Amino acid sequence: MFAEIITIGDELLIGQVVDTNSAWIGHELNCIGIEVLRITSVRDRKEEIVEAIDSAMERANIVLMTGGLGPTKDDITKQVLCDYFQTELIFNDTVLANIKRILGDRVPINGLNQSQAMVPKDCEVINNRVGTASVSWFERHGKVLVSMPGVPQEMKVVMSEEILPRLQKYSTNDYIVHKTFLVKNYPESVLAETLEPWETALPECIKLAYLPKLGIIRLRLTARGENENILLDTLEKESLKLKEILKLNIMADSDLSLEQLIGIKLKDKGLTVATAESCTGGNIAARITSIPGCSSYFKGSVVAYSNEIKTRVLGVNEGVLNSKGAVSEETVIEMVKGAMSCMNTDCAIATSGIAGPDGGTKDKPVGTVWIAVAYKDEIRTMKQSINRGREMNIERAGNNAFMLLLDIL
Numbered sequence: 001m002f003a004e005i006i007t008i009g010d011e012l013l014i015g016q017v018v019d020t021n022s023a024w025i026g027h028e029l030n031c032i033g034i035e036v037l038r039i040t041s042v043r044d045r046k047e048e049i050v051e052a053i054d055s056a057m058e059r060a061n062i063v064l065m066t067g068g069l070g071p072t073k074d075d076i077t078k079q080v081l082c083d084y085f086q087t088e089l090i091f092n093d094t095v096l097a098n099i100k101r102i103l104g105d106r107v108p109i110n111g112l113n114q115s116q117a118m119v120p121k122d123c124e125v126i127n128n129r130v131g132t133a134s135v136s137w138f139e140r141h142g143k144v145l146v147s148m149p150g151v152p153q154e155m156k157v158v159m160s161e162e163i164l165p166r167l168q169k170y171s172t173n174d175y176i177v178h179k180t181f182l183v184k185n186y187p188e189s190v191l192a193e194t195l196e197p198w199e200t201a202l203p204e205c206i207k208l209a210y211l212p213k214l215g216i217i218r219l220r221l222t223a224r225g226e227n228e229n230i231l232l233d234t235l236e237k238e239s240l241k242l243k244e245i246l247k248l249n250i251m252a253d254s255d256l257s258l259e260q261l262i263g264i265k266l267k268d269k270g271l272t273v274a275t276a277e278s279c280t281g282g283n284i285a286a287r288i289t290s291i292p293g294c295s296s297y298f299k300g301s302v303v304a305y306s307n308e309i310k311t312r313v314l315g316v317n318e319g320v321l322n323s324k325g326a327v328s329e330e331t332v333i334e335m336v337k338g339a340m341s342c343m344n345t346d347c348a349i350a351t352s353g354i355a356g357p358d359g360g361t362k363d364k365p366v367g368t369v370w371i372a373v374a375y376k377d378e379i380r381t382m383k384q385s386i387n388r389g390r391e392m393n394i395e396r397a398g399n400n401a402f403m404l405l406l407d408i409l
Contacts, residue, residue, distance in 0.1 A: 001174060003029050004056035005039045008049060008067035008077055009150060012041045021066045021155055028164055033174045034062065035224075044068055049080045053145070061143055062167060067150030069133035071112035077147055078120060078136065085138055087122040092134070095119055099132045130157045137166075144170060175228040179235050180255035181219040183246060184403055188212045191219075198241055203234055214388075214396040215403065218255065251406065258402035259287040265409050266297035271346040271375075273405075275301040276314055276339035278326065279353040279369055284398045299343045304335065314338030327353050327364050329381050332372035340374055347375040347409070349401045356390045369397045373405040380408050 005025055011017040022039045029036055037059055042048040049068075056063045068077030082088055096117035100109060107113070116132050119125045126135035131154035136147040146163055148155050183191065188210055192199075199208050205225045211218035221238060223231040243250055252261055266273055275285045285301035288294055302313055307326055310316040316334040324330045335350035353369025360366035367387025373380055384400055387393060 001034045001062070001170065002037050002060045003034050003062040003064060004037050004060040006052045006056060006063065006065045007039070007041045007150070008044060008065065010043050010074075013043055020152055021150065024152070024156060025064055025159065028159060029167070030176055032164060032168050033176050034167065035176065044074045044076055046076060046080050046083075049077065050084060053084060057143060057145070062170065063143070063145040064163070065145065065147045066155050069116075069147065069149050071116050071132070078118070081136060081138070081147055082120050085120065085122060085140065087120050089118040090121045092117050092119045092125055095125060095127060095134045098127045098129070098134070102130070102132050126158065126162050128154055128158050130154050135162065175225060175231055177223045177228065177231045177235060178255070179221040179239055179253070181242065181250050182252040182256070183217045183219055183249055184215070184251055185249045186217060188217055191217055195242075195245065198245060202238060205231065206234065206238060213399070214392060215399040216251070216258070251403070258399055258406075259291055261406060262288065262402055263291045263294055263297065265406060269409065272297050272299050274299045274339045274343040274345040274348045276335040276348065276350040277301060277303050278305055278310070278351055279355045280351045280394050280397050281305065283394050284349055284351065284401055287398055299345050302339060302342070310335060314342065325364070327368055327370060329370050329372075329383070332370040332381060333379055336372040336374045336379060347373065347405065349373050349405060351397050351401060353384065353393075353397065355393045356387060367393050369393065371397060371401045371404060373401060373408055375408045378408060380404055
């Protein structure tokens with residue numbers, strides 16, 4: 001069973017709004033055995049929406065659309081669908097009652113609000129319990145087209161509560177099963193070369209994907225077929241072969257982020273952590289605190305951008321700063337000790353470097369980052385020397401810091 005996703009709105013194409021709807025919908029469809037063939041974003045223009053629908057209906061069994069259902073003039077999706085399916089807009093009392101319930105006494109009901117109660121005649125209308133834009137469900141010639149609101153919070157509610165349960169009835173007995181591995185210490189090309197004999201011998205029902213990030217690679221095995229138990233058994237057998245090839249270079253056999261792995265490890269050991277960050281500016285702490293429940297192991301962070309804060313708060317020796325500089329192994333060692341001391345934690349991470357785009361020297365060019373991690377009395381350090389631009393330098397430093405901490409734990 002195949003699906004396509006169409007997102008509508010000028011704001012998506014000019015970069016004003018990021019399309020998070022498609023990623024979420026694609027994941028949820030995959031979980032019920034529906035494969036997404038294509039994702040298309042179009043402007044609020046009738047001819048472009050029609051062209052996208054025509055193209056999607058040719059290839060897919062299911063077409064899911066988001067956006068263009070608001071009360072303003074640029075929201076044209078409902079009328080376009082009426083023209084496409086040769087029907088008309090009619091007034092729906094149930095939808096109006098839902099709109100009044102949602103708006104309550106906060107927003108007066110005017111002509112624009114009431115216009116949202118006009119819905120396509122020849123479709124199933126599904127009320128949106130968290131928003132004023134209703135859902136239109138069309139079925140034609142064995143295919144389904146569903147038009148949903150573009151607001152992510154509203155789309156997720158109607159998808160979860162109404163659309164996905166209905167789509168499961170249309171799904172065939174196809175199953176899609178994934179297994180993801182987090183791999184370190186391999187450039188992508190070297191990893192592909194290493195795995196080539198194993199990958200070539202994979203059963204036809206299994207496909208391998210390489211998903212590189214900064215300093216790590218996710219390997220995703222995807223199995224498709226009609227018998228879920230056979231797929232799971234086949235995946236397990238191939239996973240054991242992969243583990244035998246890569247051994248300790250596999251950090252995890254599940255699709256988890258590095259910050260999630262850190263959280264699991266710290267919770268299992270009953271340990272606490274703190275960060276002392278200069279060039280990463282709190283980015284590592286933000287990643288740690290993005291994980292629910294992190295308060296049980298994360299105590300805090302010192303963003304020590306200036307040398308004054310490094311010495312006054314973290315206790316870094318001024319002599320070290322003067323002789324070795326802020327971007328040095330000696331400085332991050334003192335920073336990581338200071339973080340553990342002032343926040344009374346079992347382990348810590350420290351970073352100091354030159355993220356860019358300027359500030360580098362001949363001896364310490366942009367991209368130079370020193371990282372230190374500590375666990376009790378043990379300290380490990382590494383020097384990062386790759387410049388890929390400010391944002392990527394910071395992200396890579398965080399990844400390297402997490403991997404170093406995982407190793408020491």
